[in-house]
Amino acid sequence: MRDDVTIAEMVRSAAERLTWAGVEFPRLEAQLLLAHLMQCTRTQIVAETCAVPSHEARCEYEKLVDRRAEGEPSAYIIGRREFFGISFVVSPAVLIPRPETELLVEIVLDYLALGSKARICADVGAGSGCVGIAAAVKSPFLRVLALDNSAAALEVVRTNAALLGVSRRVKSVLGNLLAPLPPASLDIVVTNPPYIPAGDIGGLQREVSQYEPHSALDGGEDGLDLIRRIVQEARLALKPGGLIAIEIGAGQHDRVTALLQTAGFLRVKAHSDLAGITRVISARSTME
Ligand code: GLN
Numbered sequence: 200m201r202d203d204v205t206i207a208e209m210v211r212s213a214a215e216r217l218t219w220a221g222v223e224f225p226r227l228e229a230q231l232l233l234a235h236l237m238q239c240t241r242t243q244i245v246a247e248t249c250a251v252p253s254h255e256a257r258c259e260y261e262k263l264v265d266r267r268a269e270g271e272p273s274a275y276i277i278g279r280r281e282f283f284g285i286s287f288v289v290s291p292a293v294l295i296p297r298p299e300t301e302l303l304v305e306i307v308l309d310y311l312a313l314g315s316k317a318r319i320c321a322d323v324g325a326g327s328g329c330v331g332i333a334a335a336v337k338s339p340f341l342r343v344l345a346l347d348n349s350a351a352a353l354e355v356v357r358t359n360a361a362l363l364g365v366s367r368r369v370k371s372v373l374g375n376l377l378a379p380l381p382p383a384s385l386d387i388v389v390t391n392p393p394y395i396p397a398g399d400i401g402g403l404q405r406e407v408s409q410y411e412p413h414s415a416l417d418g419g420e421d422g423l424d425l426i427r428r429i430v431q432e433a434r435l436a437l438k439p440g441g442l443i444a445i446e447i448g449a450g451q452h453d454r455v456t457a458l459l460q461t462a463g464f465l466r467v468k469a470h471s472d473l474a475g476i477t478r479v480i481s482a483r484s485t486m487e
Contacts, residue, residue, distance in 0.1 A: 204257060207248035209233060213264045220268035228273050232263045235277040270405045283333040288358050292351035294415040296329040299472040300391050302479050303444050306470060307334045307389050310442045311341060320387035321346055321436065323376055323429055326415055328356035328369065330389055335365040343369045344385075346377065349414065376425070377432035388433040391446040396422040422448055426455055434462050437484035444481040452477040 217225035274280040282296035322331030325345035360369040464482035
């Protein structure tokens with residue numbers, strides 16, 4: 200085995216391997232895996248292409264690339280994923296944060312900008328905690344209740360809150376949706392609930408269907424089981440004028456709008472992601 204293999208050569212052959220395995224961004228992922236192994240940034244990997252890592256590092260790298268080629272998502276291999284410009288710890292117990300979910304954080308921050316009072320926000324189905332914690336990091340007066348029915352997910356929430364210095368304002372709560380909370384106690388309900396129709400999960404990319412927790416994806420027969428319950432529970436848990444923001448799947452726009460209107464919510468609004476797909480529906484509570 201040659202012992203003068205450079206970073207550039209390692210990345211090139213890993214990217215080839217990942218291309219064959221059907222990975223969408225092979226070069227980027229090859230760089231991310233090597234940066235993780237070498238404990239440096241991707242920028243350093245790109246800049247120091249002539250460096251020659253040790254033989255051990257090459258062997259370790261091959262193992263990581265093998266895992267990725269077999270379908271395991273990079274975020275689980277590395278244990279981290281960037282969301283809203285913030286690095287979050289992730290584990291296979293939680294959904295990997297998605298860029299389109301950042302829209303939820305923007306909507307919460309826009310709502311907070313309307314007033315100066317301290318606010319309480321429930322992040323329902325918090326998973327890694329990325330939504331509520333990103334909002335708490337950006338908004339120093341916000342307090343967050345991160346709700347999840349998975350104790351393992353709440354461990355990840357606590358780790359992230361501690362690493363990002365917001366533990367005092369982010370409380371993790373084990374429970375079923377909004378059930379643990381008293382009536383009219385919240386200013387904001389934000390949620391990226393499981394919304395995939397149960398029958399569609401097997402047809403998703405293998406990275407998702409084989410590696411991500413089904414409890415974070417499965418929304419029942421029509422995908423809306425959890426959303427229906429959250430809307431009903433949020434109606435009671437929100438204060439008058441409170442905000443609800445729900446991430447939805449493609450094609451669920453009209454049904455979720457109708458659910459919110461029927462429950463008496465006002466100012467129901469659709470928000471599109473960068474691909475022009477309606478991703479989030481927001482509304483205001485009316486309860487007096
Ligand atoms: N709130 C987390 C996220 O947006 C987890 C969502 C979920 O598990 N459905 O990534």
